[in-house]
Structure formats: C-alpha cells, structure tokens
Amino acid sequence: MSGAGQMHTTTAASSRKPAGPTAFINARLVDPETNRDEPGGLYVKDGIIADLGASLRRNAPEGATVVDCKGRMLCPGLIDAQVFTGEPGYEHRETLKTASHSAAAGGVTTMIVMPDTDPVIDQVSLVDFIQRRARDNAIVHVHTMAAVTKGLKGEEMTEIGLLKRAGAVAFSNGKMSVANTRVMKNALLYGRDFGALIVHHTEDPYLAGSGAMNSGEVATRLGLPGVPKMAEIITIERDVRLVEMTGGRYHAATISCPESLAIIRQAKARGLNVTCGVSINHLTLNENDIGSYRTFLKVRPPLRNESDRAAMVAAVANGEIDTIVSSHDPQDADVKRRPFAEAADGAAGLETLLAAALRLHHSGDVALPTLLRPLTFNPAKLFGLPGGRLRKGAPADLILVDLDEPWVVNKDHLRSRSKNSPFDEAKMQGRVLRTLVDGETVFEFAAGR
C-alpha cells in the first residue's frame, strides 16, 4: 500500500502537561501489527514508545514513573477513520474539542474527520482551519479528509494535489455518493497521480431514493420506504471497475452486506488497490433494533438484517474488513425527535466504539489482535499515519483497557455534545481506564462517573 505523502501530525491540545518517562509494567501487551498478545511492559519517553517487551514486565527503567497495569490490556489507541463533527458550521452538534473528549474517553487517540461541514472542507484554507482548531482545542490527534468534489456536489473535483499537500489524508464525498460516473473516474484517475486515497460512501442516490431503512420485511411492516442493498452493491461494483480502469486508490467507507464484501474480495484478488470499512453499528446492531421507530438507529447505510450483520462480523474475524469506524455522527434532538422517515441519519459512536467492538471478542467471534487491527494498525497504514502500533519509535498513543468491567451506557453521561447514541442503556463489557496521546494522559477513568 502506497503511504500518503507528507504527514501532518496535528498535535493535540498544547495545554497538555509534559509527562516524564513512564513505565507501564505488568501489562497484557496486544499489538495488532505483530499479532503480539503477551504479558510485558512498555516504556514511554519523550512522547514515543522507547521500549517494550516481556523483559519490561517487572522492571521499570531508572527514574520512570511506574504504572502497574495489573494485567490489563495495553494496546495502541484507536484510529477512527470516520468521524463527523459539526465544526465548522454546526457547532451546536459537536466541535472538534467536544468530539476529542468523547474520543479520548472511548480510547480513540486519532480521529479522521469528514468534510461534511459548513463550509465544506474543499479548500486548502479550510484544511488549515481544521488543523489549527484541532491543534488549539482537541486532546487527541485530528486529521481531515477533504471533499473530493467542490461543495460535495459530485460535479467538479477539488484541488486534490494542493489539498493533499496541505495535509488532507484522503478525499471523500462525505455522506453523498458521487453519482456521476465520469466525475468519479476522473477523481480516481487524477488522484492516482498524487497517490490520493478516495474514500467513498457507496449508496446509489437514485436507488436509495427517500428510503429510511433497509428494504425488507421490517420496513414493510413499519410502513417505511426501504433502501435496497443493491444501492450499495451496484455502486461498489461500478467503483471497482473504475479503479480497474484508472489504477486509483479506493476505500469503500462503510459496507453493510456480504455481496459488497464479495466484490471487494475479488477486487483485492485481482490486485486492485481497493479496501473497505464497516461501521461499528453494522457489526453490533441490525434492523430489528429499530423496534418501534427508534430514530437513533437511523443511519446510512441503513442497519441490515441479522445475517448481514453476522457476515460482517465473520469478515472482521477473517481479516477482510480493513477498517472499523464509529461513523460518529452527532445529531441534536431537534432533528432526531421526528417521525422516523423525517428524522436525520446518524449515530454518535466515538465513546462506545471500543466497548461495542469488544462484544465481538467476548462473544468469541474475533480474536483480540484481529479485532484491534482494523481499529488501529490498518487505518494507520491506509492513511499514512505513524500511530496504531506498539513499536519502538512509534508515538505513545496508547490505551489501557479493562476488558471485563461491566457498565451500562447512559447517553447523558456521554461527552459528545449530541446524545444520539444507539447504545443508550446497552450493557457493555470492557472499559478504557487511561488514554495517552503522545505519551500524555488525556483521559483517566474515574470510578463513579
């Protein structure tokens, strides 16, 4: 995979206090890059991982602050490759700052934010704006995707070369698919010259129409217009052909059914530069959870049926899913407390991403390093970021996790400015105890919260 060009690591809030060398001893080290899962210790100095391994399990280097992990998991912080915030334009829903606090509490140390803002992130000055606001206000790393078409209108492509130079890690049309095949082709082709990754929301807008949920029995019973899976399948099929034609780099942002996966699998087998992601919602929820018109479960792509969900989980287990994202999409009550078909799409998810993902571990479906890979190392590789791995010299973006602690989600306790969590009142097992970004502790769980 060709890495991104130059990397602009947006350092999280400058207000963080510098920490001295810290030794994490007696930890369960889990590293998805190397498949490591063993007892050991890890030594952080100057914001980077200075050393790690079994030999450090009991022995802290001289002068280091010692943290006894008590056998709990120490792993790379999550890299969430699809986060919508409201900044700029919809700050009442979420700012980079509030999203970053939500991220830190959820074990996410890097957020990749989407260009669906007002104004749309389609110019160099707006990439600069995000980077500056993140540097000044966010407590985790923030990178931005830039719009692939001007104003996300799907008509004219943006200045991909200059935007990439400014630090955009990928190009996306946000929540909109690029319906115009020629525009999509040109974006892939032009982007290829710059090594640009095109991340696409794959839903044919004409087929999806005004659909409110997955097309099928549940939609029929609820009397809601459906979005057929074919809207996704056809778009991915088309896009893969365009990648074949252009040699571009392509990532299907969030797939939701095994038919889509089959297309991606074949494309990979043919050597195409194609990857795919799935949202945590599609791994842990299905259309039945909508129950009696619960709008917090109205998302795009829509939640599919149980066998689709199970197929997505199986794909995570066998490593076919490249990224798992929260698809964090804060929406306020005004746009959610409406009749289902009229309610806004989107679910908040940063803070529950890891806990929800751990359901797959606890159910025995997915081994830990395999589960963490699409949440850490894979997105790092895909977007050309230095984190997402336990390696000497890597940034000390780390999380300490109690894999077993039970808790119940209470949306009012979530740090996100919007409370539209589909997991409200859900039982979780596994909790982030401490989050470090560049070696600094940005979150520590305080019992009683």
Next chain:
Amino acid sequence: MAISAQKQSKSFTHRHLLSTEKLTVPEIEFLLDLADKNADSPPQAEKKRQVLRGRTHINLFFESSTRTQASFELAAKRLGADVMNMNVAASSVTKGETLIDTAITLNAMRPDIIVVRHHAAGAVELLSQKVDCSVINAGDGAHQHPTQALLDALTIRRAKGRIAGLSVAICGDILHSRVARSNIDVLNTMGARVRVIAPSTLLPAKPERLGVEVFTDMWKGIEGADVVMMLRLQRERMESSYVPSVREYFHFFGLDHEKLARAKPDALVMHPGPMNRGVEIASTIADDPRSVIREQVEMGVAVRMAVLEALAMNLPKSEAAKS
C-alpha cells in the same frame, strides 16, 4: 526549372498534406530545407511571387483561428496565389449543408488548394476525397495539425542545429491536442526522444503506444529536456472535471522557473499559441530569452510557403502557368 521540379517532386509527391503520420525523413527534410530558404530570404523576393501565380487558394476554417489562417493567407499571397477566406460561420454550413455538399460545391469552383480546419477528427480527410485539388489540413479535431509540427521542427532545427537525439518534453492537454499528435509523429520520425507530461485525466488511452515516455509528474518529466513544448489548456477543461482549477494546474503543470530549472540550461521553450499566461506558462518565461515562441510564428509562414510550393509542384499545370 523542369529538372529541379522533377528532382524536388521525388522528395514530396503527395497531392495533399493531411497528416504527419506517414511522412518520411526525406520528405520532412525536403520541406524544412525549403522552409529554411524562405525564412532566410526577404519576404518580397520577386521570383517567389510566381510559384502560385494564377492559383486559387481557399482558406476554409470551420473553427475560428487567427494566427493559422493569417499565416496561410500570408504564405499563399507571398507566392502569388489568389486567396479567398471562407467565412464559414456566415456560410451555408450554418444553413444545414453537410460537409460533403460543401466540398462538392467548392470543388465546382475549381480551386487549386484548399486549407481546411474542422472541429471533427477525420473531417479534412473526408473532404479531400471529394475534391480534385490539393488539401492541407490546418487542424482536425484532436487528430492532426501537420504544418504546426513542421514549423516546430524547423524552429528546433534552426535553434539547435539538429532534431535527432534531442529530448523533447510536450506538456499539457495531450488528450485534446492535435499539435501533440503531429509533433510526436514528426519528432519521432526525425529521431528525437519524445516525452509527454500531463495529469492522467489529460492523457489519452495508451499514450506510450505513440512512442513516447509518459510522465504525470512534471518535475520528473522535464528533467534534462532540450526542448519544453507547452500546450494550451482550454478553460472548459476545468468545468468538465479534467483538472480542478487554474491554480492547481499551474502549480503542478504550469511552466515556471522552478520546473524549467530541471531542464537543460539552454532548453528551448515553445508554445503553439495562443498562450494562457499564468495557466500553463508563467509570464516571465514566455518572455524569457529561452522562449522561441515568437520564432515559431515566424517559421509558421516559412513552413506554410514551403508546403504550398511543394504541393504546387504536383498540381496540374494551370491556365495561367501555361500562358
């Protein structure tokens, strides 16, 4: 006179000049030698005025052009031809006449030479099949523009003393460029090494099959070039999503001092015109001593005179010439 005509006609025996694709080295050299002489002799040289005396030369431009049409008109007039410019926009074409009917109508007027520019590739060849006179292609769609390639070759040869072995980088909208296609033919035939540089969206399919090296990174493509030939970028390309903006295009594919520094220090800078300063070429480079853009225009007349002379040698004797 008869002997020299016979000797020369061995070198260029075609009735038309439609394409550069099949031109041979002797043919190209013959035309360039002839053009060289034209370029070196004062424009009012008396004997030149006789070559096309009594001949009717029609400029038939379906696409508007200032410099090419003027250049042909001047060349023909210097050779003594009667020149008629057909204003196609105001002609029967806009009344719905087909290209072939236009050709048949014009043919009935018994011209000797027709110079045609048309927006559709292949249109000039189609027209040439329906007339009895000589036809010169002054540009057909994105296909061919033979006299431009010849004048470029002449400009290079006069500045560098040779064409063979030179590295020529053609940069810009290769996809839509007839200038690029004709130049690739002529330069390759004459032994130059040709590179094309463009964003992938402005490259045609399989460009390497034209015998060129392909670059999408201008900094690399221009490295060590003897000649840098810039192409015009039309504004409509921006609206059709070929390139995102003028700013980005100039940044990555415009010729500025930084990129030109990668070429040989004595590299020639060429442009077929009309230039978009600040889009494909920095203004200061257009006016730089390395720029031969003005010479290209000058060579345009010399080359077109040479082509007209060469074709005239193969024309049946006219009434005027017999008398």
